[in-house]
Amino acid sequence: MKKAIRGARIFDGETILDGRALVFSTAGIEAIVSNRHIPGECETIAADGKLIAPGLVDLQVNGGGGLLFNNAPTVDGLRTICAAQVRSGVTALLPTLITDGPDVVRTAIEAGKAAFSEGVPGYLGLHLEGPHLSLARKGTHDPALIRPMTKEDCDYLVDNAGLFGIGLLTVAPENVTRQQVARLKQAGYIVSLGHTDTSAAVAREYRLAGASTATHLFNAMSPLGHREPGVVGAVLADGGFSAGLIADGFHVDPVAMGIALRAKAGPGKIFLVSDAMSVTGTDLQSFELNGRTIYRKDGRLTLADGTLAGADTDLLSCVRNVRDMAGLSLEEALRMASLYPARAVGALSKGRLTPGADADFILLDNNLALSASFIAGENVLASD
Numbered sequence: 001m002k003k004a005i006r007g008a009r010i011f012d013g014e015t016i017l018d019g020r021a022l023v024f025s026t027a028g029i030e031a032i033v034s035n036r037h038i039p040g041e042c043e044t045i046a047a048d049g050k051l052i053a054p055g056l057v058d059l060q061v062n063g064g065g066g067l068l069f070n071n072a073p074t075v076d077g078l079r080t081i082c083a084a085q086v087r088s089g090v091t092a093l094l095p096t097l098i099t100d101g102p103d104v105v106r107t108a109i110e111a112g113k114a115a116f117s118e119g120v121p122g123y124l125g126l127h128l129e130g131p132h133l134s135l136a137r138k139g140t141h142d143p144a145l146i147r148p149m150t151k152e153d154c155d156y157l158v159d160n161a162g163l164f165g166i167g168l169l170t171v172a173p174e175n176v177t178r179q180q181v182a183r184l185k186q187a188g189y190i191v192s193l194g195h196t197d198t199s200a201a202v203a204r205e206y207r208l209a210g211a212s213t214a215t216h217l218f219n220a221m222s223p224l225g226h227r228e229p230g231v232v233g234a235v236l237a238d239g240g241f242s243a244g245l246i247a248d249g250f251h252v253d254p255v256a257m258g259i260a261l262r263a264k265a266g267p268g269k270i271f272l273v274s275d276a277m278s279v280t281g282t283d284l285q286s287f288e289l290n291g292r293t294i295y296r297k298d299g300r301l302t303l304a305d306g307t308l309a310g311a312d313t314d315l316l317s318c319v320r321n322v323r324d325m326a327g328l329s330l331e332e333a334l335r336m337a338s339l340y341p342a343r344a345v346g347a348l349s350k351g352r353l354t355p356g357a358d359a360d361f362i363l364l365d366n367n368l369a370l371s372a373s374f375i376a377g378e379n380v381l382a383s384d
Contacts, residue, residue, distance in 0.1 A: 002030060003377070004038045007048035008363065013339045013352030016331060022052055024359040026377040031355055047363055050371055054338040054351050055091025055360035056315045059168060059271070060127055060216070060244055062096045063278035068287060069095045071278070073108035078115040082122035085276070086373045086380050088314035091360040092124045092342070092350050094168055096275075098289065099130030099141040106156070112164030121375045124347060125165030129215065133195035134172040139220040140309035141195065142290040148175040154183060161187040166345050170215040172196035178209040185210025190345050192244075195220040196231055203234035207241055212268075213344055214243040216275060217260060218252050219308070232260075239265040242344040244273035245336075247318040247325070250300050251275070251308060254325035261326060271340035272318045277301055277310035320368050330368075 006021040010032055021038050023030040038044065063069055064084030067077050081095050097108045108126065115123045130141050132149040149171070161167060167189045171181070173196055181191050193203055194215025199222065203211075214221070214235045222230030235241045245252060245260070252260075264270050277294065278287045285296045294301050294309045301309045315337050323333040335351075342351030349358045359377035362370060373381040 001025065002039060002042045003045060004042040005045045005047050005052060005363075006035050006038065007046050008050040008052045010353065011051060011053040011331060011334055012354060013054050013335065014331075016051075022353060022361070024374075024377050026359065028349070028359050028377075029353050029355055029357045032353065047371075049366070051364045052353070053334050053362055053364060054353055054357075055362050055373065055375065056089045056319070056337045057124070057341040057347065057350050058085060058090045058093040058274050058276070058315045058337075059341050059345060060096050060129070060273035060275050061085055061090070061093045062098060062276060062310050064276055066278055066282045066284060068278040068289060069108065070098050070100050070104065070289060073097065073104055073111050075111045075114040075118065075120070078111055078123055079120050082120055085314070086122055086375070087370070089316045089362040089364075089370045089373055090274075090314070091122055091362065091373055091375045091380075092347065093122055094125050094127040094166065094345070095123070096127040096129050099133060099145045100290065101131075101145060102153075105131070109160055109164055113160075116163070116165040121380055123165065124350075125167055125345075127168040127170070129170040130195065132171045132175040134174040134197050136174075136197040137172070137195045137220045137222070139195060140289070140294075140303055140307050142292070145290065146175070149177075149180055154180050157184060157189065158187045161189060166190065166347060168192060168213070168345060170194040171211075173198045173202050173206050178206060181206055181209045181211055185212075193221070193231060193235075197222045198231060200229040200231065200234040200237075203231045204238060207234070207238055212240060212242065214241055216251065216273065217243040217245050217270065218256060219246065236260060236263045237265055239268050242268040242340070243270050244341075245270050246275045246313075247272055247321045248299070248313040249321055249325060257322065257326045261328070269340040269344070270336065271344055272315060272322065272337045273341070274313055274315045274318060275310045276314055277312070279312060316368065316370060
């Protein structure tokens with residue numbers, strides 16, 4: 001059955017439209033029409049004073065609802081994480097597995113296959129962040145589990161490409177070869193550089209081999225220097241890279257955010273990620289990762305030594321932050337959390353509200369608080 005939402009402003013992924021109605025069904029977005037041209041067969045929903053925007057797309061979500069994906073690499077764990085994230089407006093996400101042992105990686109991929117085949121609402125695929133990273137830029141990743149990518153590792157990933165949805169892989173040149181990157185890219189993976197201390201020149205070589213994104217810009221990567229531009233410099237200068245940004249106010253200073261946004265060469269874009277952990281949507285004050293305790297305090301998640309360990313935020317909060325901290329327009333802040341990440345991983349039916357796109361969208365009030373989340377034309381927030 002077709003439905004139409006009227007009375008709201010509509011952000012279609014590019015511009016804000018007034019005096020229009022959004023026509024949709026479970027099959028997707030049908031049209032944006034003037035109120036007087038709403039088809040007669042539509043069920044009409046009033047949303048006066050609200051803003052309709054594309055559902056948010058989060059490419060780095062470690063957990064939610066009290067579960068960390070590493071600790072619950074099951075289809076039920078994925079279902080819980082996706083349901084928790086929809087409460088912050090995320091209608092498509094890549095649950096993220098942090099560096100772990102080979103058995104956990106394979107168990108997670110099997111869970112992803114099940115979630116993909118079952119059509120778990122919000123599930124888009126998996127982000128495997130490690131274990132093939134740099135020890136020098138390990139961040140919170142367990143150094144005992146970081147290792148080079150073997151032929152067996154690469155073969156397994158290639159054999160399972162596409163079976164669990166979109167696959168995003170964070171790797172470091174220190175532990176993955178250019179030939180492996182090219183092979184993974186050819187198999188259909190999105191290859192991202194992260195947790196690496198490599199040079200700008202090597203980062204560019206890996207981009208030419210097939211890497212197309214960078215994981216949490218500025219964090220756990222070689223910095224921009226005036227003689228060695230590092231991975232940060234390579235990502236900003238090379239339009240072939242897109243990059244995730246954690247805009248929680250702790251991982252990246254607002255001044256650095258603004259500089260990066262002004263400096264980024266296109267067509268690649270900087271997009272927002274939450275890097276959310278299991279505490280999202282809960283009152284939990286600590287949790288375990290690879291046998292180590294992560295503490296929650298004053299908006300930060302850290303190991304005992306103060307190392308940041310993911311983020312105590314959600315993607316909608318990051319939208320507000322880049323608008324308020326970096327001075328972006330509301331439209332650009334929303335694009336950074338919907339259109340840009342969708343494009344970065346080739347999910348072209350997401351992040352926009354044009355005919356043929358998925359009917360994944362959110363309703364926001366004037367304070368950008370969430371009123372409703374629709375996935376495939378159904379209000380999943382109301383049914384949660």
